[in-house]
Amino acid sequence: GESVGLHLPTLSVQEGDNSIINCAYSNSASDYFIWYKQESGKGPQFIIDIRSNMDKRQGQRVTVLLNKTVKHLSLQIAATQPGDSAVYFCAENPDPGTASKLTFGTGTRLQVTL
């Protein structure tokens, strides 16, 4: 029979607006978190990371916020562009100090409309 994939939540934003993509992580011991962007037919591409001793980190047009109290991670993209259209995954390293065995979230599809 046909396998059923996970239903991806979708965020639609207009070009030029800001985007906020949210992620809940599972392991309170995780100390390293990453956001990846995946375009159709390609591998995950690193966007930005953050360690558990920080609650905010900024990159070029992107900001990651970490709330350890509620185990929540968010990615903010400023002035969203059509090229930002992709699936965005958060990932955590649940075993600090070991070779990073990243655990990925289910992903959010970002659609940028003109």
Next chain:
Amino acid sequence: EPEVTQTPSHQVTQMGQEVILRCVPISNHLYFYWYRQILGQKVEFLVSFYNNEISEKSEIFDDQFSVERPDGSNFTLKIRSTKLEDSAMYFCASSEGNDSEQFFGPGTRLTVL
């Protein structure tokens, strides 16, 4: 900019056959990984490799799977006897350290018929 490369981009095989997926990690990286992504699902960790041995492996990585670094540049994933449910995108990744950014390759799409 250095990048992880993978070959082939698409592999079609018959159930029960052996396949070898190949990866060339970034040259100064020491940690290597394989992940897979079944169509429409999330990326899943398979195995990590450091200093010529497996560091960690997931439940998916059973006896049918093996990894090898046959020379100074290649990193391979072998599936001994493929099953229909092995059909997926397989991504190789590498990193400088065990807690630093992992760079992913473009993936190999494996189709088992």
